[in-house]
Amino acid sequence: MSGLVVIGASYAGIQSALSAREAGYADNITVVCDETWLPYQRPPLSKGFLLGTTGEDNLVLRDEAFFKNERIDLVLGHRAVGIDPRARQIEVDNDATLTFDKLVIATGSRARRISAPGAELDGVCYLRSVADAIDLKARLAQAAEVVIVGGGFIGLEVASSAAKSGKKVTVVESMTRLLERAVCPLVSEFLHATHRQSGVEVLMGETVIAIDGASGRVAGVTLASGTRLPADLVLVGVGGIANDDLACAAGITCTNGIVVDEHGRTGHQDIYAAGDCANHYSRFANGWVRLESVQNAQDQAKAAGLAIAGSHGPYDAVPRFWSDQYSVKLQIVGLSAGHDRTAVRGSADDGRFTVFFYRNGKLIAADSINRPGDQMAARRLIAAGLSPTPEQAEDPSFDLKSLVKAIETINV
Amino acid sequence: MARVRFVQRDGTEKNVEIGSSISVMMAAVRNGVRGIDGECGGCLDCATCHVYVDEAQAGLVPPPTEDEIELLSNVTAPRRSNSRLSCQIKIPSSIDELIVFVPENQS
Ligand SMILES: Cc1cc2nc3c(=O)[nH]c(=O)nc-3n(C[C@H](O)[C@H](O)[C@H](O)COP(=O)(O)OP(=O)(O)OC[C@H]3O[C@@H](n4cnc5c(N)ncnc54)[C@H](O)[C@@H]3O)c2cc1C
Numbered sequence: 001m002s003g004l005v006v007i008g009a010s011y012a013g014i015q016s017a018l019s020a021r022e023a024g025y026a027d028n029i030t031v032v033c034d035e036t037w038l039p040y041q042r043p044p045l046s047k048g049f050l051l052g053t054t055g056e057d058n059l060v061l062r063d064e065a066f067f068k069n070e071r072i073d074l075v076l077g078h079r080a081v082g083i084d085p086r087a088r089q090i091e092v093d094n095d096a097t098l099t100f101d102k103l104v105i106a107t108g109s110r111a112r113r114i115s116a117p118g119a120e121l122d123g124v125c126y127l128r129s130v131a132d133a134i135d136l137k138a139r140l141a142q143a144a145e146v147v148i149v150g151g152g153f154i155g156l157e158v159a160s161s162a163a164k165s166g167k168k169v170t171v172v173e174s175m176t177r178l179l180e181r182a183v184c185p186l187v188s189e190f191l192h193a194t195h196r197q198s199g200v201e202v203l204m205g206e207t208v209i210a211i212d213g214a215s216g217r218v219a220g221v222t223l224a225s226g227t228r229l230p231a232d233l234v235l236v237g238v239g240g241i242a243n244d245d246l247a248c249a250a251g252i253t254c255t256n257g258i259v260v261d262e263h264g265r266t267g268h269q270d271i272y273a274a275g276d277c278a279n280h281y282s283r284f285a286n287g288w289v290r291l292e293s294v295q296n297a298q299d300q301a302k303a304a305g306l307a308i309a310g311s312h313g314p315y316d317a318v319p320r321f322w323s324d325q326y327s328v329k330l331q332i333v334g335l336s337a338g339h340d341r342t343a344v345r346g347s348a349d350d351g352r353f354t355v356f357f358y359r360n361g362k363l364i365a366a367d368s369i370n371r372p373g374d375q376m377a378a379r380r381l382i383a384a385g386l387s388p389t390p391e392q393a394e395d396p397s398f399d400l401k402s403l404v405k406a407i408e409t410i411n412v
Numbered sequence: 413m414a415r416v417r418f419v420q421r422d423g424t425e426k427n428v429e430i431g432s433s434i435s436v437m438m439a440a441v442r443n444g445v446r447g448i449d450g451e452c453g454g455c456l457d458c459a460t461c462h463v464y465v466d467e468a469q470a471g472l473v474p475p476p477t478e479d480e481i482e483l484l485s486n487v488t489a490p491r492r493s494n495s496r497l498s499c500q501i502k503i504p505s506s507i508d509e510l511i512v513f514v515p516e517n518q519s
Pocket residue numbers: 007008009010011012013032033034035042043044045046078079080081106107108109127128129154243246274275276277291292293294295297320321322323324
């Protein structure tokens with residue numbers, strides 16, 4: 001059996017298979033994944049799923065009927081353990097071998113582990129998969145004091161869910177502000193204040209040097225400053241690492257992820273990669289980036305699927321991301337690194353504002369707190385390369401839509 | 413069980429059975445309906461689930477919230493009076509079949 005083989009059955013893997021089919025790919029398609037669940041949504045795992053507002057039923061993204069209709073063979077619970085690009089073969093952990101004409105590596109990323117002494121204690125958790133989430137949810141129900149290591153998106157979302165369920169929560173962040181690499185200081189400060197108001201303690205510039213335990217179970221953490229925090233549950237959210245090991249071992253170029261072009265193609269003609277495991281050149285970053293978002297996984301995989309079917313549709317979408325914490329809706333479009341100017345629309349005091357980022361006078365990104373309308377306008381403006389002046393962006397009476405309308409007129 | 417009829421711009425259609433607890437967006441994604449991405453899974457963050465509800469039926473589904481209206485304000489495909497985010501629509505028990513039209517592109 002040959003055709004298209006996909007490793008990983010999440011956003012990128014399934015989207016690449018589906019886009020190839022839609023573009024007319026008629027050969028066999030086989031998707032192998034080491035998880036046993038049908039493809040599911042990851043974002044709710046730290047949000048609605050922990051809170052109980054999104055049930056297991058609602059997590060499933062694609063069901064059996066989908067695979068039957070699209071003629072995609074789904075092999076769950078098996079791990080690809082080797083790629084032989086010359087023989088065009090994948091070795092699977094059940095001793096099976098799959099032969100491919102085209103291959104998509106969509107192996108995603110994994111949670112970075114901490115190496116502090118005590119990290120192996122029972123009650124030190126990570127959150128990446130639905131299995132992790134089911135375990136975390138059960139532990140959370142029993143826990144009283146929760147320490148979150150890392151003030152990134154996953155840490156803060158779990159903090160918000162845990163605080164909402166009445167737990168005592170402390171977040172330990174080694175940087176000087178929350179989400180330092182992802183958002184601007186104003187947004188960090190706003191989120192910090194929101195967590196504080198909800199009873200979450202946030203310790204900045206602190207690192208965990210040891211996890212303390214009693215009879216094999218976690219009992220607390222020790223910080224570099226000497227502070228000891230009691231805890232019966234520790235959630236570690238210190239970033240992700242690309243699952244590029246298989247590709248590296250097969251001689252495919254990897255640098256913080258599998259290096260791909262705008263069609264998701266690796267250095268090997270018939271081998272593609274997409275999603276969290278891939279590193280691509282983005283004009284929005286002015287450089288190479290490995291992004292971890294649903295949008296990136298889906299849009300990059302679409303480009304790969306099209307190329308596999310012999311069609312054309314390079315990946316060129318403006319990156320975007322969201323995070324829901326308490327009743328705060330944070331939405332991000334574009335990549336703000338390298339900005340030289342910001343403009344703020346709305347006000348943090350009202351809990352509704354957007355920060356617009358400029359580089360050399362050009363709008364490159366926008367972070368919105370509870371202003372989805374601004375975010376949608378910014379999305380379209382950045383994609384079209386149009387910039388309101390910072391003065392216009394700050395002026396609430398200036399209608400951003402009027403500039404968007406201009407795009408529509410040009411496109412007609 | 414009710415049904416959703418997804419009509420593409422080229423006139424092709426897909427009929428999908430839908431339970432009362434899941435949204436029109438989820439029914440589309442689970443069944444591989446082209447042109448509905450539903451990136452955020454229905455949290456009103458992405459606006460990649462835009463559809464046009466059949467005009468005759470637009471009044472049969474509950475109206476959009478403020479957030480939905482804001483997101484719809486700048487969708488990429490033309491915004492019409494029957495534009496909705498399909499993650500916010502469940503089929504009311506009074507309807508056997510809902511007809512929705514898929515726009516040419518999502519945001
Ligand atoms: C808790 C949480 C919250 C998040 N919230 C958001 C959010 O709000 N917004 C947002 O945009 N993004 C969010 N993300 C990120 C988003 O989920 C990822 O960017 C997205 O899942 C990437 O999709 P992917 O297909 O590239 O990889 P993944 O979803 O990581 O899937 C890869 C799959 O491949 C499997 N696999 C790996 N190696 C092998 C192998 N050798 N053989 C077989 N199978 C293998 C993995 O087990 C996995 O099932 C969140 C992530 C998490 C964990």
